[in-house]
Amino acid sequence: MSQTETSAKPRTLPPRPTKAPKSVGTRILDFLGSYALAMVILTMLLVLTFLGTLEQRHRGIFDVQKDYFESFFHVCDTLGFPIPLIGAVPLLALLFVNLTVGGMIRLRKGRGTIGILVAHLGIALLLIGSLVEHSLSTNGNMSLRPGETSNTFRSYYDWDVVVTEFAKDGSGERYVMPHERYADMSDGERVTFQSERLPFDLVLSGYQRNSVPRRAPGAGGIDGYLLQELEPEEKAEYNRPGVLATLVADGQRDEQILLWGMQTGPHLFEREGRQFGIDMVRKEWVIPFTLKLDRFVKDDHPGLAMAREYSSYVQKIEDGTAQSIHITMNEPLRHRGHIFYQSGYDDIGRDRNGEIIYRTVLAVSVNPADKIPEISCYVIALGLLIHFLMKLFRYIKSENRRQRHAAAA
Amino acid sequence: MPALFRAPSTLLAAGGALLLVGAALPLAGCGDDGPHPIDDVRKVSKVDPRELLERSHDERFARAFPGGQRTTPPPGMGSGSPKPAPAGWTWTTPEGWKARPKSGMREVSIEVPGEPPADLAVFVLPPSGMLDNVNRWRRQMGLGQVAEAALAGMAYEHRGEKAILVDLRGAYEGSGRKDRFLGLLKMHAGRLLSVKFVGPEDLVTANEQKFHAFLKSLAPQSGGASPHGGSPHGGSAHGGGAPGTPPVGDEGGLKGRLTWDTPAGWASIASASGQRIATFRIDGAPDIEVRINSLKGDGGGLQMIGRMWANMAGQTPPTEEELAALETISVLGREAVIFEFAGKRPVERGGEPVDVLLLGLMCTLDSETLFVRIIGEASAVAPQKAAFLSLCKSLRMKE
Numbered sequence: 047m048s049q050t051e052t053s054a055k056p057r058t059l060p061p062r063p064t065k066a067p068k069s070v071g072t073r074i075l076d077f078l079g080s081y082a083l084a085m086v087i088l089t090m091l092l093v094l095t096f097l098g099t100l101e102q103r104h105r106g107i108f109d110v111q112k113d114y115f116e117s118f119f120h121v122c123d124t125l126g127f128p129i130p131l132i133g134a135v136p137l138l139a140l141l142f143v144n145l146t147v148g149g150m151i152r153l154r155k156g157r158g159t160i161g162i163l164v165a166h167l168g169i170a171l172l173l174i175g176s177l178v179e180h181s182l183s184t185n186g187n188m189s190l191r192p193g194e195t196s197n198t199f200r201s202y203y204d205w206d207v208v209v210t211e212f213a214k215d216g217s218g219e220r221y222v223m224p225h226e227r228y229a230d231m232s233d234g235e236r237v238t239f240q241s242e243r244l245p246f247d248l249v250l251s252g253y254q255r256n257s258v259p260r261r262a263p264g265a266g267g268i269d270g271y272l273l274q275e276l277e278p279e280e281k282a283e284y285n286r287p288g289v290l291a292t293l294v295a296d297g298q299r300d301e302q303i304l305l306w307g308m309q310t311g312p313h314l315f316e317r318e319g320r321q322f323g324i325d326m327v328r329k330e331w332v333i334p335f336t337l338k339l340d341r342f343v344k345d346d347h348p349g350l351a352m353a354r355e356y357s358s359y360v361q362k363i364e365d366g367t368a369q370s371i372h373i374t375m376n377e378p379l380r381h382r383g384h385i386f387y388q389s390g391y392d393d394i395g396r397d398r399n400g401e402i403i404y405r406t407v408l409a410v411s412v413n414p415a416d417k418i419p420e421i422s423c424y425v426i427a428l429g430l431l432i433h434f435l436m437k438l439f440r441y442i443k444s445e446n447r448r449q450r451h452a453a454a455a
Numbered sequence: 456m457p458a459l460f461r462a463p464s465t466l467l468a469a470g471g472a473l474l475l476v477g478a479a480l481p482l483a484g485c486g487d488d489g490p491h492p493i494d495d496v497r498k499v500s501k502v503d504p505r506e507l508l509e510r511s512h513d514e515r516f517a518r519a520f521p522g523g524q525r526t527t528p529p530p531g532m533g534s535g536s537p538k539p540a541p542a543g544w545t546w547t548t549p550e551g552w553k554a555r556p557k558s559g560m561r562e563v564s565i566e567v568p569g570e571p572p573a574d575l576a577v578f579v580l581p582p583s584g585m586l587d588n589v590n591r592w593r594r595q596m597g598l599g600q601v602a603e604a605a606l607a608g609m610a611y612e613h614r615g616e617k618a619i620l621v622d623l624r625g626a627y628e629g630s631g632r633k634d635r636f637l638g639l640l641k642m643h644a645g646r647l648l649s650v651k652f653v654g655p656e657d658l659v660t661a662n663e664q665k666f667h668a669f670l671k672s673l674a675p676q677s678g679g680a681s682p683h684g685g686s687p688h689g690g691s692a693h694g695g696g697a698p699g700t701p702p703v704g705d706e707g708g709l710k711g712r713l714t715w716d717t718p719a720g721w722a723s724i725a726s727a728s729g730q731r732i733a734t735f736r737i738d739g740a741p742d743i744e745v746r747i748n749s750l751k752g753d754g755g756g757l758q759m760i761g762r763m764w765a766n767m768a769g770q771t772p773p774t775e776e777e778l779a780a781l782e783t784i785s786v787l788g789r790e791a792v793i794f795e796f797a798g799k800r801p802v803e804r805g806g807e808p809v810d811v812l813l814l815g816l817m818c819t820l821d822s823e824t825l826f827v828r829i830i831g832e833a834s835a836v837a838p839q840k841a842a843f844l845s846l847c848k849s850l851r852m853k854e
Contacts, residue, residue: 191772191774192771193771193774194774194775210499210502210506212502212506212507216501216502217498217499217500217501217502218498218499218502218506219496219497219498219499220496220497220498220499221493221495221496222493222495222496222497223491223493224495227491234629237491238489238490238491239490239491239492239493240490240491240492240493241492241493241496243496244493247490258519259516259519260519263587269512270512271512271516297571298566298572298574299574304512306515306516306519308518308519309515309516309518310510310514310515310516310517310518310756311505311506311508311510311515312506313510313515314507314509314510323506323507325506394762394772395762395765395766395771395772396766396769399769399799399808400769400799400808403771403772
């Protein structure tokens with residue numbers, strides 16, 4: 047009995063090991079690598095994409111892309127009321143951190159998770175590629191007539207203010223005020239540029255992204271003109287910007303000049319016996335080789351004046367050596383970090399046989415990360431393949447085991 | 456329930472943190488408003504000569520108007536219309552004031568020393584409303600608009616003529632300091648005389664008497680040069696011609712001022728067209744037309760003219776190298792370019808292509824460009840080349 051009583055006596059369980067309180071660092075890592083953060087980021091990206099797509103009903107893709115996907119913060123009012131949104135830049139940066147912490151560093155390592163790890167590496171690579179492209183890529187276009195050569199390409203969207211000093215021997219020196227330094231100015235803001243080699247400072251103000259010069263009423267305006275602001279074009283490359291340039295010498299306002307992207311040539315002026323011209327031109331980049339258009343070929347759909355296919359036969363001239371290259375829509379020219387895609391053409395006249403002469407338009411991209419999306423896709427596909435194959439083998443193995451047990455029973 | 460949704464506080468924390476990060480990040484880039492050094496300086500071995508063409512503002516902004524045409528400028532304003540001779544003015548610069556060289560539209564430019572200095576400028580402008588100008592000045596000073604009735608209180612008499620004197624206090628063009636603006640507006644000989652004197656309030660007030668003395672001295676010029684050196688209405692400093700070459704084409708266009716020697720066998724016919732200066736027919740070649748005309752500014756530029764003429768002759772547009780290699784001759788003291796395009800005229804209405812020849816001359820002057828062109832069947836035009844060149848070389852301004 048006593049034994050029974052003894053055996054009935056409730057056993058005292060060993061004390062449960064108390065969890066050590068988490069350090070702040072661990073909590074932060076927990077948060078950064080959490081599923082919750084991933085879900086929030088992905089939901090926000092979904093909302094951003096949805097609203098950004100809606101916004102394109104009445105705004106151009108370039109502007110929407112800038113506001114939603116290349117910004118830090120944006121207030122969207124496409125639904126008729128303001129919605130504060132975090133832009134894609136911080137969201138993708140946080141997604142990268144979340145993926146690195148939760149999907150790679152803290153991921154349970156083993157044979158079963160190797161595919162997931164590889165897929166996560168691929169996604170991280172894709173995000174890095176996006177960052178590199180966003181920060182370092184340059185895009186523009188080069189247009190060539192048959193027989194014409196060029197070693198420059200021009201921006202679709204950005205306009206520089208350029209002061210040229212003309213030398214007596216026909217040469218010149220161009221001082222470039224880059225678009226990115228002044229185009230973000232707010233109302234009333236002025237941006238000053240100076241160089242020790244110029245006898246004046248240049249102050250830019252009143253930048254209009256899309257504008258047209260109009261005669262000023264009465265005696266107002268600059269030399270009788272005002273810059274009238276226009277709604278941005280839906281296709282941002284059609285915007286015609288304008289800005290007010292003020293020459294300042296010895297701290298004094300010397301001359302004011304209205305500049306417009308479509309003006310027919312520079313405004314000329316003289317200072318200290320030196321001759322200058324000021325103009326607003328599309329941003330231009332020099333490439334380390336030259337392209338010459340031999341011929342442009344366009345095939346139309348039968349019976350229609352609609353192009354089925356068009357391509358350019360060019361010569362790449364470098365170090366005195368010419369190489370013939372055929373650029374098609376799907377076969378760009380890639381050379382020294384520059385990619386030339388066949389993007390369009392213009393009809394510029396007729397030759398002696400009455401044939402239309404075309405000018406080819408090549409889209410030019412300088413993107414150090416242009417191969418990264420492709421590589422990332424291979425890596426992600428490999429990771430998923432490994433993961434699903436392992437799942438499949440495990441399933442087949444367990445099925446076999448189950449069938450063997452069933453047969454034995 | 457999945458662990459994720461058992462922790463709403465984590466979700467809230469994640470969302471809140473993201474919002475904060477998103478809102479704070481843009482602020483990180485603010486605050487850079489100092490002068491920017493110009494660090495992108497590029498050498499150009501050969502500047503396109505078209506860059507050196509002096510363009511009026513009308514010409515520079517020609518593309519702003521429908522069809523790329525310039526709007527008809529207000530009388531006397533644009534370079535396209537015959538300018539009424541602007542009235543010259545004389546004045547006496549008060550002691551202690553520093554006259555500056557005339558620039559842009561400023562007939563007179565004077566600096567009144569101070570820290571910072573005050574600025575006095577005189578403009579002679581096309582006629583426009585007094586009220587518009589007063590309100591424009593008020594806007595510059597950060598002041599509200601006034602109605603027509605307010606002008607009565609600004610009445611002033613300047614050299615026996617009615618004028619308006621404006622006295623404004625505010626911050627000139629957002630300067631952020633106390634400024635004073637004294638301005639005079641007066642219609643004289645169909646033009647608006649506008650005098651503005653603006654600067655720090657104390658400085659302008661201290662110089663108010665001198666300003667009135669200056670106004671009193673400001674008088675229409677009776678002839679002769681300004682006592683302050685240089686003509687108050689000097690021409691452009693960037694004429695297209697060689698140094699010392701007299702301005703050509705500046706005043707009233709070439710029509711009526713240009714003359715030439717008509718080659719033998721050619722006959723001048725009436726030219727009613729606006730920009731056509733002369734038209735010729737050639738004996739025995741009725742289908743050939745020779746014309747002389749002019750366009751404002753650069754007429755579209757060498758490249759555009761080359762492309763247009765090449766197209767007319769059924770030729771491929773010239774490359775920049777070909778343009779640079781074109782033959783030149785001296786016309787009106789300037790270097791003029793000769794084009795020669797031989798090709799087949801594009802097939803029209805199913806006819807056989809015809810061999811055509813175009814000879815053209817393009818001569819860029821101070822404010823306009825002169826063109827001479829002959830086009831027709833190559834067999835008929837080719838023998839006229841010598842006559843064409845002799846016509847071009849004989850072009851001169853009437854005595």
